[in-house]
Amino acid sequence: MRASHTQRGFIAAMLHRLSGIALAVFLPLHFLALATALNGANALDSFLALTRQPLVQFAEWGIVVALAVHMMLGLRVLAIEFFNFHEKTLAALSICVAAAFAVGLALILNAG
């Protein structure tokens, strides 16, 4: 295995882990936010008003991209482990990250 090959695999594994940790931290907060609907639609709307602040919107964009990154890199792992997929690591990594950012871009273009 070439050193560069290993390094690219390392970048993919690191991105997969960091996005996974971000999602694990975000999830309980996401669930708590949705549960505000227990106090009625107005309570949920009050929370949604907070999410219109630029910093929160940036964080939302980040978490959606993290979700897309984690899914794509997870598919990469499944493809390698279960489908005997001999990856071209750089290409696979590029496709995963590009697809994730396409989702992020679509989110920005679609919002507002």
Add this chain to the structure above:
Amino acid sequence: MNPALFIAQRLTAFLLALAVAVHLTTILYAVHGGLSAGEILARTRGSLAFLFFYSVFVIAVAIHAPIGLRNVIREWTAWRSRSLDVALVLFSLVLLALGFRAVFAVYAA
């Protein structure tokens, strides 16, 4: 990794790949024109398909996330004792409880 945990992690990964793809598509559709409680609840309230889909999603996440965190924590830190497993079981239960509470909130709102 423990073989049972490995299998659970990978089985839920297959399930989550599908669920996340649907969820991302829903997000992109839902944010169009801005999010409002009325719009969200109109899709979720009383929908059995929604209830089923997101219940499966919550269960899969509550299995998948703690196993993933366990791998990362065991590899990056010195915390490998039984207390780590206990903490992650608790994290899984928190995800289950909060997740079902959230699903119920928007289903029954």
